[in-house]
Amino acid sequence: MTLTGQHWIAGRWCGAPQTDFLAWDPRADAPLAPAFAEASEQEVAQAVAAAETAFVAYRQTPAETRARLLEAIAEGIESLGEALITRAEQETALPRARLEGERGRTCGQLRAFATWLRAPLQAVLKDAALPDRQPLPRPDLRLGQVPLGPVAVFGASNFPLAFSVAGGDTASALAAGCPVVVKGHPAHPGTAELVAGAIGRAIEACGLPPGLFALLQGRTPALSLALVRHPGIAAVGFTGSAAVGQSLAREAASRPRPIPFFGELGAVNPQLLLPGRLAEQPEALAQAQLDSMMMGQGQFCTSPGLVLLPQTEGAERYLAHLSEGLKSQSDGVMLTPGIAKAYRRQVERLASQTGVTLLARGQGQGQGQEQGHPNGAVPRLYRVHRDDALDNPVLFEEVFGPCVLVIQDGLDDALVDALPGQLTVSVHGNEADFAHQASLLERLAYRAGRLIANQMPTGVEVCAAQNHGGPWPASTAPQTTSVGAQAMQRFLRPVAYQNWPQHQLPAALK
Amino acid sequence: MTLTGQHWIAGRWCGAPQTDFLAWDPRADAPLAPAFAEASEQEVAQAVAAAETAFVAYRQTPAETRARLLEAIAEGIESLGEALITRAEQETALPRARLEGERGRTCGQLRAFATWLRAPLQAVLKDAALPDRQPLPRPDLRLGQVPLGPVAVFGASNFPLAFSVAGGDTASALAAGCPVVVKGHPAHPGTAELVAGAIGRAIEACGLPPGLFALLQGRTPALSLALVRHPGIAAVGFTGSAAVGQSLAREAASRPRPIPFFGELGAVNPQLLLPGRLAEQPEALAQAQLDSMMMGQGQFCTSPGLVLLPQTEGAERYLAHLSEGLKSQSDGVMLTPGIAKAYRRQVERLASQTGVTLLARGQGQGQGQEQGHPNGAVPRLYRVHRDDALDNPVLFEEVFGPCVLVIQDGLDDALVDALPGQLTVSVHGNEADFAHQASLLERLAYRAGRLIANQMPTGVEVCAAQNHGGPWPASTAPQTTSVGAQAMQRFLRPVAYQNWPQHQLPAALK
Structure with missing residues (x-):
């Protein structure tokens, strides 16, 4: 043609x-x-x-x-x-x-x-x-x-x-x-x-x-x-x-x-991990996070870029599995040179915020500086404590690409209320978790256009009851x-x- | 109290x-x-x-x-x-x-x-x-x-x-x-x-x-x-x-x-008079216009302030009855001194437009200058030919009060298309009128939020199927x-x- x-x-x-x-x-x-x-x-x-x-x-x-x-x-x-x-x-x-x-x-x-x-x-x-x-x-x-x-x-x-x-x-x-x-x-x-x-x-x-x-x-x-x-x-x-x-x-x-x-x-599409489910299957949760954030090199508007993690049983295993998995991911080629460049700029900005530490990075020929594919993006996993996250809106800004920030001790009402408008929020919990977190769950509807239980946000079903939108600025x-x-x-x-x-x-x- | x-x-x-x-x-x-x-x-x-x-x-x-x-x-x-x-x-x-x-x-x-x-x-x-x-x-x-x-x-x-x-x-x-x-x-x-x-x-x-x-x-x-x-x-x-x-x-x-x-x-809520109905009952149409525009001294957002009148049988009888009826209306007291003052300013502006002539005015102790009640508004009926109306948006601006402008020879697609967004449009016609004016009627839905057949716009029903709104700037x-x-x-x-x-x-x- x-x-x-x-x-x-x-x-x-x-x-x-x-x-x-x-x-x-x-x-x-x-x-x-x-x-x-x-x-x-x-x-x-x-x-x-x-x-x-x-x-x-x-x-x-x-x-x-x-x-x-x-x-x-x-x-x-x-x-x-x-x-x-x-x-x-x-x-x-x-x-x-x-x-x-x-x-x-x-x-x-x-x-x-x-x-x-x-x-x-x-x-x-x-x-x-x-x-x-x-x-x-x-x-x-x-x-x-x-x-x-x-x-x-x-x-x-x-x-x-x-x-x-x-x-x-x-x-x-x-x-x-x-x-x-x-x-x-x-x-x-x-x-x-x-x-x-x-x-x-x-x-x-x-x-x-x-x-x-x-x-x-x-x-x-x-x-x-x-x-x-x-x-x-x-x-x-x-x-x-x-x-x-x-x-x-x-x-x-x-x-x-x-x-x-x-x-x-767009949005950062927070993932809330509730204590029961986290204790039961930390590795499965980490794997689901990894698979979802790597789809299309994280270039989905529903890509999960933020994890709210309680400091409870399973948290360390979750982080360990996610870190290990991420390290084996390669630096995929992004949609455009401009998007690849913006990704590097955005992760540098994120990394420079108070209290933010790098937990893992994916494959890339360089160390520190990217020297792999000119349009590639090296996956990143960052961590921050909730006390450093609450008053820093930069941490809630979308990084367009394969990057995730985990907020430790991150499961509380104040943090949920501080979230800017989101396209989606996922909650991962067992039956008891959902029953115990009624107040937190009620708040979520005021922060997002789609609430998801025990599934990842990527893959937006085209159907009658779908909503793809959310409070400003999503x-x-x-x-x-x-x-x-x-x-x-x-x-x-x-x-x-x-x-x-x-x-x-x-x-x-x- | x-x-x-x-x-x-x-x-x-x-x-x-x-x-x-x-x-x-x-x-x-x-x-x-x-x-x-x-x-x-x-x-x-x-x-x-x-x-x-x-x-x-x-x-x-x-x-x-x-x-x-x-x-x-x-x-x-x-x-x-x-x-x-x-x-x-x-x-x-x-x-x-x-x-x-x-x-x-x-x-x-x-x-x-x-x-x-x-x-x-x-x-x-x-x-x-x-x-x-x-x-x-x-x-x-x-x-x-x-x-x-x-x-x-x-x-x-x-x-x-x-x-x-x-x-x-x-x-x-x-x-x-x-x-x-x-x-x-x-x-x-x-x-x-x-x-x-x-x-x-x-x-x-x-x-x-x-x-x-x-x-x-x-x-x-x-x-x-x-x-x-x-x-x-x-x-x-x-x-x-x-x-x-x-x-x-x-x-x-x-x-x-x-x-x-x-x-x-707000809006001017145009009234379209179709030839068949106009020939059948010009006096009844004029009376309905008069009653509706005088409700609350014309201080309704659905007050009918504009009539699109064809130059066909009944048009002169319609104007004569409306003029006579209006002359007997008194200068009712408006909601506020500011609204009464704005009414006078708005009718003066309307009267000064090219081709606009005064057909009738209601009771008021003064002539020319208002010397009646300080907060009164003397009802007004103006006329203009469509050729002077088509390119003058001032004629389509709301005059908040008991004032109506009749556009003679006013029933055509170009004039309807020139109307700014309206809350309502009424069409007065018999069965044959509606059948003959399909193109004009189809256009009306793109100019107003409510289309009314053979009724006046004042009196907004509060019900399931109501719409009170309309294209910008209504x-x-x-x-x-x-x-x-x-x-x-x-x-x-x-x-x-x-x-x-x-x-x-x-x-x-x-």
């Missing part, structure tokens, strides 16, 4: 590739052909104008039409075959098996939204007219929903398929009835182009307006700003770093017409989820129909 | 009344005893600290406890009897019958939330575990909700009971499990104090923590800012002017931890409603429970 290096706007490839914007192979540490274009403000305007035009027709399509589009996109992605996996592997250094699994999840997610469109999960609210009520009659009222309008989607580096061009944000926005303008992540522009082509062909095959979807390639903050500021954009879906997400969220809120910014910004919109059936709600707005003629009501309200 | 003039914080009256802050009787145009206190930053901090403490206990109460509290508040308000109505009448110049009706609505609203707590309207989403699923098992997932935390509520001037101290925002926040800190509206501090006392006694009678509710009296922007900026405040409910609401919304979004700002800011949070069962959702956040022990699950998820 030949890549154009261009944007997909209003049903065609356009834009002039720039010789200095190429994808990068992090394993070879070398550029990948071809060159890609950088979208201009004018191209943003073209994409949004086409999306606004497409919106008028698309918002009137029945749920079945949208369901078929989502299925056609899934089929189109699958029919890209090996070419997609090969390019994604080159651009991200993620293993083929992981990418194949992610493709399955991406297509499964598109099909899940098709299912939810055909069989909505929640009943429609209706109040029948009460013409004889005193002192005043009650009118007939039915609560419907309409889509917001064109949605800007910012692809994430760490899920080049499932949270990128045809990922959860795009799938849920299209399901809701909104056109989508994607800003492709510059770390995988070729993967983005391949998927965009599949979406474009699916839209054409379904006879839907070509402006329904656009892919804009680019690397500059100016492009991100132009997209968030464009008056035609009605909402933003974002997965990425806290710094960029918070900055763009403030832009969205300070527009002449503010718009919702659905940003999922999410810029803590009342919403970016994964699961409810993700569609982000792009809808309620409308009450009062006394409205039966034949003019939306299908769902009749 | 003696008024203290103080704040209600953590279960007691406190604060020193200031001799220059008194309520004002707009009919007598004279101050009302006693003097009231102005809350300091320290008092804001005390109220929020008490709310944060109360939150930990209150969030753990079962739905039945919250339902009983809401009912006890309703009973407490009713038992204030004539004293409440008398004080509210003095402070607002609203007629007794209207205030009695509003008290009924306020108490009905509190009891409605109690009903919805006992019998939730929407099913809980659950995904059962699939332990044998390949390639990976599915965990048990259940989607619950937790309250956000202390909510700041800004009372509205125009609903001294139903959207003030114990109004819709307070009722829905308490139902959701959130403590409430009310900033009382300075136009009715005595009414606010009486209702606050009823809430305080209800909280005590129910054995709930005293910090669950606070009333802060005051007039300064500094108080509003201190409340919105306080780190302990988790959300804001606001009903009021566009200028103040938009300014506070930006404050909420630019805090170190941004919080949701649920602001309902609301700062267009995906939410401030009236009806769904208003509670504003103060809740989703939490997914994964594999969570049965006996530790919230009651609703078991």
